[in-house]
Amino acid sequence: MLRLPQLLLHATFAVGAWGQSYSNTTTYTNPILAKGGADPWVFRHHGWYYMTYTTNDDVTLLRSQVLTDWNNAESKALFTPPPGMNYSTDLWAPELHQLNGTWYVIFTADPRNDSPSPEVDMYCPYNCPAVHHRMYLLEGHGSDPWSATFVYKTQLDTFDQFAIDGTYFQHTSGLYHIYSCWTTQYTAWPANLCITKLENPWTVASPFSERQIISVPSLPWEKTPYGRAENDRLSSNEGPQQLTNSRTGQEFLVYSAARSDNRNYCLGLMELAPGGDPMNPSDWRKHQYPVFYQNPAESAYGVGHASFVKSPDGTEDWIVYHGMQDPTNGWSARTIRTQKFTWNDDGTPKFPKPGYGPYDAPSGQ
Known part of the structure; x- marks a missing residue:
């Protein structure tokens, strides 16, 4: 059943710190940001x-x-790029991380509004509008991200190849950069998941010969259209996010598959073997079915590019993601939603069916 966004039941209103007015309710509905949006990254601090x-x-x-x-x-606005730079247009999927006491924003951008010249595009076997997308960093110092001043830091090396949706993967063996990549500079499709080791949050330690592709869109639900067999055009693995089971210590990589303007966009799951090396593809096990996918019964389509956060009291796990009610409108139809999730007996995340609610508010809210 479709419901109007932000239908609040038993609502009262309160004023929090700094005078912010917010709803104090026992239930909520999706979406949680009425004006729309995509690629949400949420954390609590x-x-x-x-x-x-x-x-x-x-x-x-x-x-x-x-x-x-x-x-x-x-x-x-933490950062508005000046014109004429390689990172001036199409800023996508920013994430804000605190690493060793310093704040870093990792984001994707390009110099040409996603439009390469014909002299570049001709090298691609398929149309490759994102050929110039790369990963960039901002750096901020301060006790909290709101008061920190952010400045442009650098481009994060992806060997002068296509790179989007980069994230940090923190592991006992070090810090890693996982992002969506092509096999070569002009391959165009499919989009895979690559990993490199970092010397620090802005310096890649791995040479190109050591860059590893840890996932390719090989399963039917990772392809667009579903099960495409004749070529890899539009088949994607992207939006990787680290998820740790705090009870068992299991390390997962949740990623988006298929195509982000399509009803079939969904989430897949990879698990790192206990004691495994993140740079060793054979230490990653891909689950053979999507773990979060469309729910036509509630007109919840194209659900993906998630992040994960705790409830205010720390007792519950929540997924924040984007989705669509009308997939025929593509990227412009995406809105940001959230729902509680739990864990299976084998330690893997147990995500709900996406929908609109009403749902119980987070514990402690």
């Missing part, structure tokens, strides 16, 4: 939830005291 998401033009940070309603959240 010192009593606040923070969110970044794709705006295309800049890196915007929101903060809210509740996870389930961002319509009245405070907002500020």
Whole structure:
């Protein structure tokens, strides 16, 4: 059943710190940001939830005291790129991480509004509008991300090849960069998952010969259209996110598959073997079925590019993701949603069916 967004039951309103007005309810409905958005990255720090998401033009940070309603959240631009740079246009999927006491924003951008010249495009076997996309970093110093001042740091080396949706993967053996990549500079499709080891958050330690592809879209649900056999055009693995089972210590990589403007966009799951090396592809096990996918009964389509966060009291796990009600409208139809998830007996995440609610609010909210 379709429901109007932000239908709040038994609602009261309160004013939190800094004068922010927020809803204090026992239930909520999706989407949690009415104006739309995609590629949400959410984390909790010192009593606040923070969110970044794709705006295309800049890196915007929101903060809210509740996870389930961002319509009245405070907002500020952390970074607006100057024109004429390699990172001036199409800023996608920013993530904000605190590493060794310093804040880093990792994001995707390109110099040409996703439009290569014919002299470049001709090298690609398929059309390759994203051929110039690369990964970039901002650096911020301060006790919290809201008061920190962010400056452009550097381009994160991906060997002058296509790279989008980069994230940090933190492991006992070190820090890694996992991102969506092509096999070669002009391959165009499929989009795979690559990993490199980092010397520090802005320096890649792996030479190109050591870069590893740990996943390719080989399963029917990872392809667009579903089960495409004749070629790999539009088949994607992207949006990787680290997820750790705090009870068992199991390390997972949740990623998006198929195509982000399509009803079939979904989440896949990879698990790192106990004691495994993140740089060794054979130490990763891909689950053979998607773990979070469309729910036509509730018109919840194209669900993917997730991040993960705890409830205010730390007792519950929540997935924040984007999806569509009308997949025929493609990227413009995406909105940001959240739902609680639990864990299976084997330690893998147990995600719910995507929908609109109403759902119980997070514990402690």
